[in-house]
Amino acid sequence: MSINANVAQVVSLLGEASRASILTSLMDGRFHTATELAYMAGIKPQTASFHLSKLVEGNLVKAEKQGRHRYFQLANMEVAALLESLLAISPPPEIRSLKQSNQLKLLQDARTCYDHLAGKLGVGLTESMVSAGYLEKEEKEFRVTLLGNQFLADFGVDLDVLKKKRRSFSHACIDWSERHHHLGGSLGNGLMVRFLELGWITQAPAIRAVNITETGKKGFKQFFDYPNE
Amino acid sequence: MSINANVAQVVSLLGEASRASILTSLMDGRFHTATELAYMAGIKPQTASFHLSKLVEGNLVKAEKQGRHRYFQLANMEVAALLESLLAISPPPEIRSLKQSNQLKLLQDARTCYDHLAGKLGVGLTESMVSAGYLEKEEKEFRVTLLGNQFLADFGVDLDVLKKKRRSFSHACIDWSERHHHLGGSLGNGLMVRFLELGWITQAPAIRAVNITETGKKGFKQFFDYPNE
């Protein structure tokens, strides 16, 4: 029954510690080199290269050559979505060290989910925007209200451009740490890009944790009422 | 980075040919014994037993003891949904033998998807019901119209009972062979149960293919306008 063999083949690519590590490292949506990924996964570059070639072959990862570097990225958003949903299913990690505990906390506070914000920050901002009447939650996506249209325009996010992109506009993305939905799609991405532009957040170099700047703290409070306790 | 280790652990259970075979065999939603599953996967009972204990440990499968038999079933509907979505992602199988080709055709024509109908039959019936105005497709589920309420009541499906069950009522389930949605949830299950009651369909013993009886052919044409070319 080789119907199953196909599933096994695809899935077995995910079911190995080193490859899973590489893939979750790639979940920040940015490009990474083989050596970087090797370091993050705690393996030698040859080993990473071996795994990466398998992942490229299996269409989970795509590569782009530039000079003597090869930059790797998740093949598409479906892969990222699959990974996030698997993280949601998987049991929470056991904490073994202080460093690990701190890293986990950073990720829970604010991180990128492929190309938009997740963690407490991502979920919190989304909820604030719903409370303020800018967004309305539908079954699997968020709808931007008239009020929200105005707000986003004022904030410097061009909805017309975002809507033209050939991808979902505002899908509700499941969050593995908060067990809530947050704003994904091109709108989620557009907002994050704007936050980066404004210098409200900065991306950590090796991890997909996100750092909130002092300007950001004021801005999030003023414009989004976050945090709102 | 043991965040990844958890994912890898869960996923690696799926990424092995024998286990994938066992799991897809269990996708008919029925209970199966270890020996049955071993036969279907082409391995010895000891090996199946070994894998099954791992699957039970990993909460993908649950077991129930009855006399000298132990009956195995998928742990929950989430697991079934995960498997179907993986089948949808996986490339279509290569055909190697006539027998396999026939089996694949049977599965594509009409099969069970956990506990409701899929394949051409499942997709076709769903589309007919939408055309007839009994169902309306929403983002991720189907809504039963007033007309549909009446139709289903007449047909002998008790919606009140189904709605009380602690599970989704009518979610849209992705079909790996047809690449379309079909009707799942308790309503999808309720309909299939009714078809079995009426003797319109019978379940094949070893495969999750479904056989349409002569009565069924007439019934589906008369009540559901299927097939409708």
Added chain:
DNA sequence: TCAACACTTCGATTATAGTTGAAGTGTGGA
């Protein structure tokens, strides 16, 4: 009580696949 049966456990074998050192290719900069 006994034999047949369903399943599991154990131990040995075998196959598979991840890992790494060494060597090779190609690019960039001095």
Added chain:
DNA sequence: TCCACACTTCAACTATAATCGAAGTGTTGA
């Protein structure tokens, strides 16, 4: 031209895990 660097390929090693025969447990039915 030469060296440093990023990456890949190759070959050997090693660890892991799937498989199956043999033996053991517990259940059913005669």
